[in-house]
Amino acid sequence: MQHPDRRRFLKTGTLFSASVLASSVMGRTPTGTKPSPETNYPEVDTKKQTRTLGSGKHQIEVAYGMGLGCMGMSWNRSFVPDKKEMIALIRKAYEMGVDFFDTAEAYGPFKNEELVGEAIAPFRKKITLCSKFGFDIQDNKLTGGFNSNPKHIRMVVEQSLSRLKTDVIDLLYQHRVDPNVPMEDVAGTVKDLIQEGKVRNFGLSEAGVEAIRKAHAVQQVTAIQTEFSLMTREPAQEILPVCAELGIGFVPYSPLSRAYLTGYINERTKFMVGNDNRTSLPRYTPEAIIANWSIIDVLTEFGNQRGWTPAQVALAWLMAQKTWVVPIPGTTKLAHLQENLWSADITFTPDELNRLTTTIGEIKIVGARYPAPVKK
Ligand SMILES: NC(=O)c1ccc[n+]([C@@H]2O[C@H](COP(=O)([O-])OP(=O)(O)OC[C@H]3O[C@@H](n4cnc5c(N)ncnc54)[C@H](OP(=O)(O)O)[C@@H]3O)[C@@H](O)[C@H]2O)c1
Numbered sequence: 001m002q003h004p005d006r007r008r009f010l011k012t013g014t015l016f017s018a019s020v021l022a023s024s025v026m027g028r029t030p031t032g033t034k035p036s037p038e039t040n041y042p043e044v045d046t047k048k049q050t051r052t053l054g055s056g057k058h059q060i061e062v063a064y065g066m067g068l069g070c071m072g073m074s075w076n077r078s079f080v081p082d083k084k085e086m087i088a089l090i091r092k093a094y095e096m097g098v099d100f101f102d103t104a105e106a107y108g109p110f111k112n113e114e115l116v117g118e119a120i121a122p123f124r125k126k127i128t129l130c131s132k133f134g135f136d137i138q139d140n141k142l143t144g145g146f147n148s149n150p151k152h153i154r155m156v157v158e159q160s161l162s163r164l165k166t167d168v169i170d171l172l173y174q175h176r177v178d179p180n181v182p183m184e185d186v187a188g189t190v191k192d193l194i195q196e197g198k199v200r201n202f203g204l205s206e207a208g209v210e211a212i213r214k215a216h217a218v219q220q221v222t223a224i225q226t227e228f229s230l231m232t233r234e235p236a237q238e239i240l241p242v243c244a245e246l247g248i249g250f251v252p253y254s255p256l257s258r259a260y261l262t263g264y265i266n267e268r269t270k271f272m273v274g275n276d277n278r279t280s281l282p283r284y285t286p287e288a289i290i291a292n293w294s295i296i297d298v299l300t301e302f303g304n305q306r307g308w309t310p311a312q313v314a315l316a317w318l319m320a321q322k323t324w325v326v327p328i329p330g331t332t333k334l335a336h337l338q339e340n341l342w343s344a345d346i347t348f349t350p351d352e353l354n355r356l357t358t359t360i361g362e363i364k365i366v367g368a369r370y371p372a373p374v375k376k
Contacts, residue, residue, distance in 0.1 A: 049344045051319075051326050053171075053249025054222030058201050060100075060128050060171060060249070062326045064344045065319060067100030067130070068093050068337070069253065069330030070116050071107045077258075078272035081332050083115060090119035093337055094127065102225075102251075102328045103164075104132035104175060105156055109140060110163060117164035124166055131160050132205060132225075134175035146375075148178035150189040157198055173203035173225055177211050177375055187218035194219065205253070208376025209242050221248050223326075228252035230261060230295065230314050230360050231283070232369050240322060252318050255327035258284070261314040262336075263296045265289065280371060288367030298359050308346060309339060313356070316346035320353050 051065030071077070073086040090101065103116040113131060120127060133156040136145035161167060172193070174186055193199040201222040204215055215221055224243055228235045229252060243250050258278055259265050267286035271278045278284035283292070299310035308316070311329075318327050329340045348356070 051249075051324060053251065053324060053326055054201065054220070055247035056220070058220045058222045060201060060222060062100045062128065063097050064341050065326055066098075066315070066341060066344050067102055067128075067251070067326060067328040068098050069328040070101055070103045071112055072330040073332055074111045074115050075107045076275060076277050077330065077332070078270075078276045079332075080275065086115055086332065087119040089332065089334060089337065090116065091122070092334055094120070094123050096338070096341065098337075098341070099127045100130065100326065100328070101127060102130045102253075104173075105160055106132065106135040106137065106142060106175060109135075109137050109142060110159075113160055113163040117166065121165050128170045129164060129166060130171040130173065130203070131164065131169050132173040132175040133157065133160070134173075134178060134205075146176050146178040146180070148174055148181045148186045150181075150185055153186065153189045154193070157193055161198065168197060169199050171201045171203050171222060172199045173205045173223075174207070174215075175205050177204070177207050179375055183211050183214040184218050187215040191219040203251070206374045206376065209238050211376060212239075212242055212246070212248070216246050216248065221246070223249040223251050225251040225253050225328075227254045227369060228318065228325075228327075229255050229257045230299075230317055231257040231292070231365055233361075236321065240325075243324070244322070249324045249326060250322065252325060252327045255318050255329050256311055256314055260284070260289070260292070261295070261299065262309070262311040263300065281367070281369065282371060283365070283367035283369055285367060291366035292363070294363050295360055295365075298356070298363070302352075302356055308343070311336070311339060312343035312346060315340055315343035316348065317353070317356060319344065319346075320348050 049064050051062050053060045053062060070090065074080055101116055101120060103112045105113060120129065133153050134146055134148050136143045136147040157169065157172065160169060172190060187202065190199060190202045194202070202219050203223040203225055204212060204221060205225040207215070207224060212221065212224060224239060226235050226239060235250070240250060256262050267289045271284065273279050282288060296310055299313045303309055303313045315327055315329060318325055331337050331340065
């Protein structure tokens with residue numbers, strides 16, 4: 001999808017100069033030559049970067065092959081920046097061509113949907129809006145349980161639509177599999193919501209193979225959203241193969257392993273108690289951060305040879321796994337957003353990809369990703 005607004009934006013200097021810089025970083029502009037005048041310089045073809053999630057009538061095109069995770073703009077990533085700044089960031093992302101935005105009822109709870117709804121209002125119809133239901137929330141607090149009862153799903157969708165200031169959610173995920181509600185009932189409820197025009201497409205988060213098959217048999221699934229990164233590679237074993245078989249796309253969440261893979265956090269980083277789940281995740285203790293640091297060394301050394309940051313190498317590695325993998329890195333900073341989007345331009349030679357995968361695969365990751373196993 002290439003918006004008219006995006007095409008207009010490309011003609012202005014900002015992204016143009018960014019693309020010149022990106023091309024030069026990728027080694028396409030011969031060293032020492034001056035960039036040609038704008039009229040002679042090739043336009044950036046964002047279409048070639050587009051990726052497709054899902055198939056048939058439930059497929060979604062995603063510009064850059066990458067979306068924007070909005071959770072950290074209001075929840076769970078320590079410092080919460082000024083709301084106006086975050087609205088401006090989401091709108092800037094849209095101007096840069098981003099058209100896939102991820103939020104959930106649970107983020108805040110509710111606050112993040114409110115933020116995203118307000119931010120996207122001016123261009124709502126031109127983007128893919130993704131949200132989720134499925135956590136139990138009482139008195140504005142997550143109880144730690146799940147709730148995918150059909151009546152509850154319907155209630156949450158009505159509330160989400162209102163917070164998101166829209167009449168349809170483009171991609172609605174079940175956030176976690178609910179062991180107390182048969183998947184057939186969950187998928188059946190979403191199917192009804194699709195028929196009623198309140199939802200366009202169905203997704204699952206952290207679902208196992210059996211749950212995916214059951215759901216897909218009732219209502220075609222467009223995407224599975226599950227943690228996947230160079231530090232969390234389990235989805236490659238069973239989930240990606242079942243997605244390939246059924247024509248389902250894959251959306252890696254926490255693709256930068258909650259900032260670890262950027263090299264920006266270290267054993268002295270203080271996570272804000274009460275607004276950062278990294279305080280309770282075993283992989284973010286000072287000991288684990290130190291023990292896993294050789295990953296950052298590998299990413300830094302690898303990236304240095306071609307002018308890429310560790311974050312860019314980590315995102316490009318994910319996108320090199322399958323053409324239908326669409327990561328949703330989260331950020332509160334325009335500079336990081338631009339850096340992350342540039343990674344969609346990166347290609348590896350088969351030898352580079354193999355070397356990176358093998359070298360990092362040999363590093364034993366210290367610390368589980370969650371304190372208790374996720375129910376699938
Ligand atoms: N389905 C689920 O259960 C689930 C769970 C978690 C998250 N999610 C979704 O996935 C999205 C992303 O996940 P996440 O926030 O957990 O993890 P992430 O995207 O792996 O990492 C985000 C963190 O990395 C930092 N960062 C991003 N780009 C950077 C760069 N280029 N250089 C340095 N630091 C950078 C951000 O800080 P700055 O703000 O400083 O850039 C932020 O603290 C969320 O927004 C949410 O939509 C879904």
